[in-house]
Amino acid sequence: MLLLWIASCGGGGPTAPAPSQGKAPVAKKKPEIAPVSGVTETAKAETEFTYNPAGKADPFKPFIQLTRGLRVGGIPLTPLQRYEISQLKLVAVIASPEGNVALVEDSAGKGFFLKKGTLVGNNDGKVSKILKDRVVIEELYQDIYGKSKNAEVTLYLYRPEEEGTEQ
Secondary structure, eight states: OHHHHHHHTSOOSOOOOOOOSSOOOOOOOOOOOOOGGGOOHHHHHHOOOOOOOTTSOOTTSOSSOOOTTBOTTSOBOOGGGGSOGGGOEEEEEEOOTTOOEEEEEOTTOOEEEEOTTOEETTTTEEEEEEOSSEEEEEEEEEOTTSOEEEEEEEEESSOGGGTTOOO
8 A cells, every 4th residue: 555655646747758778968069160360269358449549530629610709810809809890889089199099888888998090890990080079990891792892980979960959
């Protein structure tokens, strides 16, 4: 009875097949790959890639360098050359034996003195005359044909239409 009980408790699952008697199991080998162009794997692991930026362009720099506040020759602009002439207001004219001096003001109230020959405006303007009631500035501009021409811009101490009115 003990034998029957052991035989019935054997698990009932499939049993592993018995090894055949003639051959032993053989482990499979990985096929070896021949090195390409004579370089071994150890040589590949030893050499690492290094980047040498000498002689190469910086990829983070812009292609075009905009230099604000510089003229073509690299000469810095004066504060008066950064304004349009229309942004300046003539406030006073001071008469002196050495030549008249004009005081102009920007929209923020900052004042600048002008003498004959002072560079004004962003179109290469130059003060040509300072009279008792106005300042005449010569500017260079290009016409529709691309030719450079001079234009006179006048800043008045008071506007011509205000002449007749008194306050």
